[in-house]
Amino acid sequence: MRSNPHRGLALRMDRAGVAIAALLLGLVSVLFGMGRAHAAVGCQVTYSVNQWNNGFTANIGITNLGDPLSSWTLEWDFAGNQQVTQGWSGTFAQSGKHVTVKSLSYNGSLGTNASTSLGFNASYSGTNDAPTSFSVNGTTCNGSSGGGTPTPTPTPTPPQSGSHVDNPYVGGKGYVDTEWSAEAKADGGTAIANQPTAVWLDRIAAINGANGGMGLRAHLDAAVSQGASYAQFVIYDLPGRDCAALASNGELGATDLGRYQTEYIDPIASIMSDSKYANLKIITYIEPDSLPNLVTNVSGNTATTACQTMQQNGNYVKGVQYALNKLHAISNVYTYLDAGHHGWLGWDSNFGPAAQLFATVAKGTTAGVNSVDGFVINTANYSPTTEPYLPVNSQTRQSKWVDWNWYVDESTFGAAFRQQLISDGFSSSIGMVIDTSRNGWGGAARPTGPSSASDINTQVNAERVDRRPHVGDWCNQSGAGLGARPTASPAAGFDAYAWVKPPGESDGSSKSIPNDEGKGFDQMCDPNYGGNVRNGNSPSGALPDAPLSGHWFSAQFHQLMQNAYPSVS
Structure with a gap:
């Protein structure tokens, strides 16, 4: 992350x-x-x-x-x-x-x-x-140096309806993060440096600007100066964050819910609610990986002690509800909950329970299910938007790659999961967003058509555009490329393709690196790691020599540009 x-x-x-x-x-x-x-x-x-x-x-x-x-x-x-x-x-x-x-x-x-x-x-x-x-x-x-007459208060105008739009991505350009854009241009990425990307608020210090960088208010001011219609921010600092991975662990301990509320969410809400930003659609992606971990990593052989702790103390649920309550109350802020990806929640054992958990969380907020504008999938991940040559049928589901999943890409998973969410109580107006920043899988290894191989594993491996060793691999994947450019309303039920993860920013370090950001070393970022139960004991697929998560990774950036699909002109 x-x-x-x-x-x-x-x-x-x-x-x-x-x-x-x-x-x-x-x-x-x-x-x-x-x-x-x-x-x-x-x-x-x-x-x-x-x-x-x-x-x-x-x-x-x-x-x-x-x-x-x-x-x-x-x-x-x-x-x-x-x-x-x-x-x-x-x-x-x-x-x-x-x-x-x-x-x-x-x-x-x-x-x-x-x-x-x-x-x-x-x-x-x-x-x-x-x-x-x-x-x-x-x-x-009181309005004067000598205690003069206070400034009169205007009478509020009665409410009108309709200004919180159904799809905030439509009708204008997105904010281009000036810091990311400058880094991309400096590293040979001028051709894509004008694309809108999300700003990650991954620690309390990021709100005012960590290590001399731009803070939330500075980014919002820049968005206004650009004449942007919308700006995107990732809300990412839950207590006990990312309980199934170490590379993106955060600064707050499992019981630090109070700090999350008062030192993190409250200041963010206060800044976003400033009337100077009222004409800017502020899109928030709420806590990647948090609620999906409560579905898949609290029992069985994939369980972690940290995820079990977060399920028992309820601080993931309480934290997300608090964020929704505060952010949804701001009329020009839009809230999208993170819903994993097809290779996480696509199996029957996860699909229904995940939708039910999201519904339970949303119904516990002040505005209920209306506190959620939609869901974002594939955040900072590599799952393709579409697998053009790989069908899902009784034969391919038996392959090692598909492994009985009903979905092999984000378009089919997102459409089906949206319908399940609606069935569980969400409004039919909710929209899905796919993070396409690194899921293009172009380059010489991209297949060009279906395979005629008789062996099902050989056939599937020849047909799939996703070239990871396993769909559970998530860290700095070798061979990945830029995906579809940010696009509003790309398909029915989908609000946008968005670059939520800014291309060129590392998922985690290849080895342990001391830091003051609360980030640990995760073996899934080590290119020599042989895997665990969550990735089918497969190779990690990670690139070597990666820096801490969020730090600029030049080798990855150049690979993404080279393997972009559609290609970068």
């Missing part, structure tokens, strides 16, 4: 008639205190609302205009009967109309002119007028 890494008054319309009223309350500099030094205190607060019939999401920005703060306490009074039901990026307390929010350990420190953001969900009846005054650490931010 990849690691990666106000305004004056405004009134605009968003999804389902959601009105966003952005209120900029002014600033005041106050000198107070005793002794030799007097601390200069000043604050600026923004308050915006996404509103529906009897509830709303509020997003608040705080800018410290005085001396540096080590912690902050924000206070205000509601004008009506608003009641906070859930808050993030702060500790919320409400007594009557008065609300107090105290900073958390990670966002309490604010230097001069530094900003932070927080938000909450709330209920109301009647009118929903915005607060007229805020204070930070006892200093009133």
